[in-house]
Amino acid sequence: MSIPPPPEPQGPPAQGPESPQDQPPAPGPPPSPQASTPYNPYAPPSQDPYAPPAQDPHTPYGAQPQPPYGTPPQTPYAPYPQGPQTPPGPFGPQPYQTWSQGYTPYNTPAPLNGMSVAALVLGVLCCVPGVGFVLGLVALNQIKKRGERGRSMAAAGMVLSAFGLIVWVLGATGVASDVWDGVKDSARTNSSTSPVKGECFDAPSGSLEGMTYDFDVVSCDGEHDGEVFAVVRMDSGSYPGDKKVTATADDKCYALQDAYAMDGWAVPDDVDIYYVTPTSRSWSLGDREITCVFGNTDEEASLPGGSLRNDATTLDSDQVAYLKAAHVLNSALDSAPDAQYVEDDLPGHKAWAGRVSTALTQQADPLESHEWPGASEKPVAALVKDLRAAQKEWAEAAKSSDADEFYGHYDKGADLIDPQKSVTARKALGLATTPPSYDENDGGGDGGGDAGGMEV
Incomplete structure (x- = not known):
């Protein structure tokens, strides 16, 4: 019987060539994944129990396949669950809710209802009263059903159309005309603008001098502060200045007095000419009118009852x-030169005498050719004879x-046209027979003293 050799002593491995245990394993096929796949109890018996379940292409993503041996109790997945949950994404539930129709920041606003626009337009124009009101009702009904915009436009059109319909009905019955006439009369009575030609008024301050902002139109039958005999409108443009406006008023008003009061003898001696002129402030508001007024020579006094219009x-x-x-x-006589004495301006006085000579011919010709009534024919003929000689x-x-030489002919000519020579003819025609007093301050005119002015 043989005896096995004794074991070798324990110690570090000997140095030298590697042992077979230290050699790397020989190359070969990789280990099978079956060892790491979990067991699937629902796999069919014909398949490898360790193989992963097959995915049905018709099964929604994330849904569990139906096992062949019964359906385990579970709640089916709803693609869009109700409530605060969010549908799971490919990598699990998403942390934020995504934008959807009606909540996008670039969402298109609701359309505007066309009927509401038509109702508003017809309501503003008031051309067809009532139609805008009907369209407004239709528009509100459509807006409620369709969720469109334009509710306020439809309501505004209905209100305006209703107002236009009321005005139309009142106008058809004549009520609107009566109301409007009352408004105009009230506005005229309390107007802050100047009165018109032929109207009489009272100045709020009782004086025709200074500034005024209002006039009280009154009847000319009673006492009044002033009577308008002309209204002159100045040219448009920038304000020409106080001096220019006053000069224009002075020239125009004195030239127009005879057109309103043709018989200057019928105008009392205590009547003077005043004018109401625009200021720079009223000019900026469109005021361009100069109002020519008859007033008392004493600006604090009134005119007696009765109109001066003739x-x-x-x-x-x-x-x-x-x-x-x-x-x-009269116009020719009023054009005398400024120099009071002939010696100071002989050429000027000679030119004036020529204008008077021409005017006398122009006066005598129509008086001679006119057919006068019986009682006035001879007095007028005698007056014409004096005019020819003058x-x-x-x-x-x-x-x-x-x-x-000038004074010699002037004195003879002035005597022939003395106002007293026309009294007989005037009386026969029923005109005033008291000549106006002559005042050197007014340049030989029929009125009183210096003119005054009032500004508005």
């Missing part, structure tokens, strides 16, 4: 014909070589 609206044709002829001479003297004065 023109074609109050006179007959014979009276108008006589006064028109007389105005030609014309010759004034014509000679226009040819004078010196002041003495």
